[in-house]
């Protein structure tokens with residue numbers, strides 16, 4: 001096997017095999033087929049990267065197909081959100097298409113099936129139909145309506161379409177085999193009556209085609225060559241093929257369904273139904289709440305499209321289901337942001353530090369590198385003055401040698417600034433430290449080239465000048481669920497595992513250069529993590545989301 005071949009996943013092998021058996025490369029065509037019944041989530045990213053990735057690899061068109069056959073759950077809002085997300089992820093579709101575009105064609109084909117004696121109107125209730133279904137080890141029974149005449153079927157089906165019946169009065173079923181070992185082949189439903197307006201076809205239709213009847217025929221109409229879906233559809237493949245058999249003509253491409261494993265992720269759920277429940281029950285503020293595993297939630301939280309694509313490509317496509325640890329996703333975003341995020345200083349848990357030998361009322365603007373890893377990122381200036389904030393946890397009255405931060409009698413460098421020495425501290429009645437008094441070495445300014453400036457001290461702390469800092473709202477997020485696999489418990493509902501402390505809002509103090517930052521701008525708060533500007537920000541109230549910490553503290557906590 002060549003190197004190039006080794007890197008192929010099993011899906012690409014399927015395509016390569018077809019190409020070597022003579023399938024024309026220019027006939028390759030793919031699709032990504034979301035149902036517009038919710039926002040896209042990180043699981044969809046796998047399917048998007050797979051299908052659009054194949055498009056790029058083979059230079060083939062990829063359609064964005066909305067699988068909109070259930071007006072009870074689908075909405076234009078979801079269509080818009082899905083388009084926005086696929087586009088934001090960096091992919092372009094060939095055609096924007098809808099299963100509902102094919103309602104007339106599907107209807108005409110259903111009439112053909114009736115005429116061919118391969119479909120019939122069943123007038124039993126859903127319960128009766130279910131009772132006759134049998135079990136995997138027991139044959140099903142034929143419906144008493146199975147042998148209706150073609151004429152009667154045609155009239156009834158047409159009357160169903162004309163709205164002459166109530167919901168549930170009749171269905172159209174394919175006439176296949178009630179004794180098939182594949183339960184899905186036991187006369188599956190093709191149409192049901194739904195008196196509901198559709199977001200695109202409005203009230204034109206009151207019968208709607210079922211998924212199985214729609215999906216393969218849509219693939220065929222679009223001349224999709226390879227139709228990839230998740231494993232739960234493996235058993236549906238036989239039916240997909242049976243429906244195609246009824247309509248395919250030899251001169252056209254016959255689509256091929258193949259399956260890959262659905263992705264699950266730790267500490268979250270990826271099912272639109274469950275995500276909708278979180279939204280409807282106000283567990284989160286909306287589909288784009290930064291705690292949601294949706295593409296829009298991740299984007300709002302500061303994730304980049306690059307990081308999500310890299311993540312999807314790293315976990316790849318699998319044949320078997322498993323749970324992917326979300327810390328892998330966090331690794332991806334850290335890796336990307338480390339390259340691109342400008343560094344700034346912010347103090348989230350402040351304690352006052354006074355430099356007693358720094359002249360009162362004086363200030364100076366120090367040069368600060370925007371990104372030490374990127375020469376082109378340039379410099380900004382940060383104000384320094386007598387009164388600063390540092391992080392509370394960066395100071396201790398006494399500490400052992402391993403504490404490289406500030407302690408009484410010890411020295412640290414203030415990032416981009418001077419070396420300071422802690423001389424004393426003040427406490428309140430309860431013994432809490434309220435202020436640290438330091439002296440500074442005026443000759444030790446970073447980058448000034450003096451001997452003192454080159455002196456090595458063990459610790460470097462970030463800080464902000466109190467007078468100049470902007471108090472800001474900072475939203476800190478934790479896992480949305482306390483359990484690794486919240487929806488894999490037989491006896492417990494996933495909602496029982498919602499983490500009540502998934503959001504903590506604090507006031508942080510950020511350097512003044514952030515005044516001009518815009519929504520979605522992302523920064524590294526030095527020594528803390530990555531933060532972006534939330535859309536709730538206004539000119540006089542900056543709101544930051546924590547994207548991810550600098551290190552994987554979660555994994556460390558779990559090892560304890």
Ligand code: ATP
Nearest residue numbers: 033034035043044046047229230262263270271272
């Ligand atoms: P949900 O349960 O979230 O509604 P779905 O499969 O019904 O999922 P669709 O909108 O039908 O959602 O999905 C569009 C495509 O994305 C399908 O091909 C589907 O198989 C794929 N997909 C959905 N969820 C995942 C996942 N967790 N991992 C991989 N692919 C997924």
Ligand code: MG
Nearest residue numbers: 034035037272
């Ligand atoms: Mg679905």
